[in-house]
Amino acid sequence: MSRPPLQKAAFRLLDHLGTLLCVVLVVSPALLFFLWMLSLSLKYEIDNGAYPPIFIPDHIAWKNYTAVFASNHFLLYFWNSVIVTGAATLLALLVGVPAGYGIARLKANNSAMVIMIARMTPGLSYLIPMFLMFQWLGLLGTLVPQIIIHLVVTVPIVIWIMIGYFETTPIELEEAAMLDGASRWQTFLRVTLPIARPGVVVSFILAVIFSWNNFVFGVVLAGRETRTLPVAVYNMLSFEQVSWGPLAAAALVVTFPVLVLTVLAQRQIVAGLTAGAVKGG
Amino acid sequence: MNLTATTAATVPPVTIRSGKTKAPGRSFWPFVIPALLVVVAVILVPWAFTLWMSVSEWKIGETHHFVGFANYWRLISDDRFIQSIWRTLVYTVLSVVAPLILGTIAALLFNRKLPFRGLLRGIFVMPMMATPVAIALVWTMMFHPQLGVLNYLLSLVGIGPQDWVYSPGTVIASLVMVETWQWTPLVMLIVLGGLASLPVDPFESAQIDGANAWQRLRYLTLPMITPFLLVAVTIRMIDALKSFDIIYAITQGGPGTASETINLYLYSVAFSYSEIGYGSAIAVVFFGLIVLLSILLLYLRQRSARIMGDVK
Numbered sequence: 001m002s003r004p005p006l007q008k009a010a011f012r013l014l015d016h017l018g019t020l021l022c023v024v025l026v027v028s029p030a031l032l033f034f035l036w037m038l039s040l041s042l043k044y045e046i047d048n049g050a051y052p053p054i055f056i057p058d059h060i061a062w063k064n065y066t067a068v069f070a071s072n073h074f075l076l077y078f079w080n081s082v083i084v085t086g087a088a089t090l091l092a093l094l095v096g097v098p099a100g101y102g103i104a105r106l107k108a109n110n111s112a113m114v115i116m117i118a119r120m121t122p123g124l125s126y127l128i129p130m131f132l133m134f135q136w137l138g139l140l141g142t143l144v145p146q147i148i149i150h151l152v153v154t155v156p157i158v159i160w161i162m163i164g165y166f167e168t169t170p171i172e173l174e175e176a177a178m179l180d181g182a183s184r185w186q187t188f189l190r191v192t193l194p195i196a197r198p199g200v201v202v203s204f205i206l207a208v209i210f211s212w213n214n215f216v217f218g219v220v221l222a223g224r225e226t227r228t229l230p231v232a233v234y235n236m237l238s239f240e241q242v243s244w245g246p247l248a249a250a251a252l253v254v255t256f257p258v259l260v261l262t263v264l265a266q267r268q269i270v271a272g273l274t275a276g277a278v279k280g281g
Numbered sequence: 282m283n284l285t286a287t288t289a290a291t292v293p294p295v296t297i298r299s300g301k302t303k304a305p306g307r308s309f310w311p312f313v314i315p316a317l318l319v320v321v322a323v324i325l326v327p328w329a330f331t332l333w334m335s336v337s338e339w340k341i342g343e344t345h346h347f348v349g350f351a352n353y354w355r356l357i358s359d360d361r362f363i364q365s366i367w368r369t370l371v372y373t374v375l376s377v378v379a380p381l382i383l384g385t386i387a388a389l390l391f392n393r394k395l396p397f398r399g400l401l402r403g404i405f406v407m408p409m410m411a412t413p414v415a416i417a418l419v420w421t422m423m424f425h426p427q428l429g430v431l432n433y434l435l436s437l438v439g440i441g442p443q444d445w446v447y448s449p450g451t452v453i454a455s456l457v458m459v460e461t462w463q464w465t466p467l468v469m470l471i472v473l474g475g476l477a478s479l480p481v482d483p484f485e486s487a488q489i490d491g492a493n494a495w496q497r498l499r500y501l502t503l504p505m506i507t508p509f510l511l512v513a514v515t516i517r518m519i520d521a522l523k524s525f526d527i528i529y530a531i532t533q534g535g536p537g538t539a540s541e542t543i544n545l546y547l548y549s550v551a552f553s554y555s556e557i558g559y560g561s562a563i564a565v566v567f568f569g570l571i572v573l574l575s576i577l578l579l580y581l582r583q584r585s586a587r588i589m590g591d592v593k
Contacts, residue, residue, distance in 0.1 A: 019393050026387045027405050029462055034407060036430060037419045053430050095315040102312030111313075118324055120571045122523045122544055125564035126323070128551050129330035151323050159316060184308045213412045215526045220552055230414040234530055237418055244422055251415035262410040266403035269410065273467065274474040 034259070040248035041065070048244040064249035074250075076225070077232040083143055084228055085211040088150035092158045092207050097200060100162025101188060105171075115156045123216050126152055131220055145221045146228065153214055154207040161206065161272050165199025166192065202272035205265050209258050229254045335561035345558075352562035361538060362546060362563065366570075369522060369542040372453055372460075376521035377514055379461040384468025384513065389498075391469065392476040409466045417530035420459050421446075424531070446532050449539035456540055459527050464520065468513045475509030476502070511582045515575060522571050543567050 036055075040048060044061045047054045068074055103111050126149060134145040169192050177187045193200075218231035227235070233250050262269060335352055339345040356362050391402060408416070423429050424445035432442040445455045479502070487497050503510075525544045528534065534541035534549070541549075547567060551560030 016395070019390060019395050023390050023395055023401055026390055027401050030408050030466075031404050033416075033419070033462070034411075036423070040419065040422060049428055051428065051433070053428075053433050091319075095319050098312040099316030102309040105309045106313070108313075114320065117572075118320075120519050120568070120575060121324075121328075122547070122564065122567055122571070123525070124544060124547050124551065125331055125561075125568060126327045128557060128561055128564060129327040129334065130323075131552075132557065133327075133330070148323060151319060155316065155319055155323075184311075188312070209410055213410075213414075215412075215414045215530070216548075219529075230412055233418065234414050237421070237530070247418060248422070251412075251418045255412040255415040258410055258412060259407055262407055263400075263403045266399065266406060269406065270402065270470055274470050 037248055037252055040244055041252050042249075043245055045243055045245060061245055064245040065253070067246045068250045068253055073227075073232065077227050077229050080143060080222075080226055081212060081228040081230075084146045084150055085208055087143075087147045088154045088211050089204060089207045091147070092151060092154035093200065093204060096155050096158030096203070097162050097193070097196075098188070100159050100199075101166045101192065101196075103159065104163050104166035115160055118152070118156045123152070127217065127220050134221065140221070141223055141226065143226050146217060146226065149217045149221065150211045150214060153210050157207050157210060158203040161203040162196070162199055165196045165202075169195045198268070198271075202268045205261060205268055206272050209261060209269075212258055213255075331561045331564055334558055335565050337558040337561075339558040340555050348558070352559050353566070355559065356562060356566060361541070362543075364538070365541050365543045365546040368453065368540070369544075372457060372524070372540075372542055373518060373521040375453070375457040376460045376464070376524070377517045379457065380465040380468045380517055381510065381513060383461065384465045385472050385510065387465065387469040388472035388476055389502075391473055405469065406466045408463045413463070413526035414530050416463065417459070417527050420527075421531050424455060446540070447536060449536055452532060452536065452540045456528055456531065459531070460521065460524060463527070464517060468517060471513040471516070472506060472509055475506040479505055507585060508582070511578065511585065515578045515582075518574060518578065519571060522574070543570075 039055055039057075041064055042060050042062075043054065043057045043064075044059060047057045047059075047061075102108075130145065130149050134140050139145050173191050173195070174187050177191045178184070182190065213230065214228075215230040215234065218228045219234070222228060222231050233247075233254050236247060236250055336347060336349055337345050338348045338351070387405065391398065391405075395401070423431050424447070426432060426442060426444055426447060429445070431445065435441070435443065444451055446452045483501055483505075484497060487501055492500070523544060524542065525548070528540055528542060528545055529548070532540045534545040538546075543563070544567070547560060547563045550556050550563060
């Protein structure tokens with residue numbers, strides 16, 4: 001412990017560099033994967049079929065992207081995704097935020113169990129009965145079935161995260177407002193909800209991402225006109241020509257909004273995921 | 282084990298005095314009722330329906346007969362189902378252990394002070410947030426035996442080309458690799474949350490007593506974050522058992538049935554063969570298995586918590 005100061009400083013610098021190196025090593029599988037995805041999406045067929053592989057092509061194939069946007073149904077599928085994710089998220093916030101508040105104040109910890117069980121349930125086991133019900137109701141050609149079944153994803157996320165946030169909002173403020181004659185709803189809307197706004201943002205972001213990413217519900221429930229983007233991309237893989245450039249471009253376009261959201265809101269996402277996960281136990 | 286307190290780091294804990302909760306308690310119910318209706322409509326009703334269908338013989342477009350437990354008896358003698366169970370268990374164990382080890386190491390690194398920590402963490406988390414189908418598509422290209430970049434990377438270190446997802450012998454390991462790549466970040470985040478909540482004092486006194494870094498990790502850090510590791514194991518296990526998107530998009534359960542887990546088989550039975558009744562029975566048994574394994578883990582966790590409590 002009695003090293004000379006210079007040696008100590010050098011040691012600390014080495015320690016920092018070592019840590020940074022290790023972290024770069026740990027991050028590289030993620031980073032390299034997405035860079036390779038970008039590279040695939042910007043190369044002509046010849047370059048994508050080259051061996052050894054070419055990482056940065058001489059000629060950039062922007063046409064892969066124009067091909068994606070020009071393909072006849074892409075904008076429709078994009079719009080479908082926006083509608084399904086948007087509606088499922090807004091509905092989930094509408095019912096889930098008050099529910100999170102109610103559950104936190106009622107201290108109804110058993111209801112958290114219900115949400116845990118919802119997490120354990122395989123998505124396919126909702127799909128079988130829902131598929132039949134929507135068939136009977138004649139709704140299969142519309143987006144309604146997908147919006148409803150996406151609630152299975154979004155509602156538990158919102159309730160889960162909001163319980164955590166409402167448990168930490170001080171009840172004293174509410175009591176003061178009630179003493180001043182505000183009703184329970186007024187107190188909730190004017191006093192508690194503004195304090196818990198970061199929680200609403202976090203649950204909004206996570207609900208959007210998980211709904212946007214969902215694949216299995218669309219595979220079963222979507223028809224040709226009602227596909228969401230993940231389903232559309234999967235269908236490109238199985239039915240159209242296997243040319244890697246346009247495929248990779250389509251894949252990147254589908255996941256791009258999510259990746260941007262992840263990097264921009266990583267602090268909120270981390271907070272939401274760990275709160276949910278830690279409570280989840 | 283009460284872990285909820287760890288999420289409420291900065292704000293003082295809420296105290297509701299028991300005398301006051303009785304009267305306003307009822308006024309909170311209107312907040313919960315809309316969500317309750319949604320949960321009943323989209324979760325409980327479908328479940329009841331599934332249970333009812335599982336005791337029926339029913340193909341899409343045909344009539345429906347009550348057959349009692351015939352579907353369940355059929356499961357026991359269905360080799361394809363039994364094999365899918367084993368495959369699922371192997372897949373799950375590997376997909377829990379690998380992310381757990383790597384995620385813990387990553388969390389220990391991210392817990393240190395380093396430049397660009399936020400950005401690096403954002404990149405690290407990207408695999409779990411990205412659209413699984415989009416990812417699966419790129420992995421499929423990377424697995425390609427002739428043109429894939431993975432075999433090229435192996436050739437750089439002198440390893441011969443592999444068949445990856447195209448051979449029954451390596452398909453599970455290859456899919457586990459994707460699953461590990463995708464979900465290690467979640468384990469990292471949970472463990473990182475645990476590391477952030479550790480008290481400083483024991484580490485300082487251990488350092489004064491001359492414990493080296495490895496001893497502090499082995500005898501202080503790891504025992505203290507065990508509850509968080511168990512949370513990570515539970516969540517990872519549930520997600521791995523249910524894994525669908527990656528497997529379906531990359532192999533569709535193939536080659537042959539070499540990567541057909543329960544979930545994939547369930548999909549085939551219900552939606553490719555349109556056997557609604559039998560598919561529902563598989564769904565019920567599958568859900569039962571997930572609940573059973575989760576309860577087992579919960580039990581282990583409470584036991585370990587008790588042991589740790591005794592030590593203290």
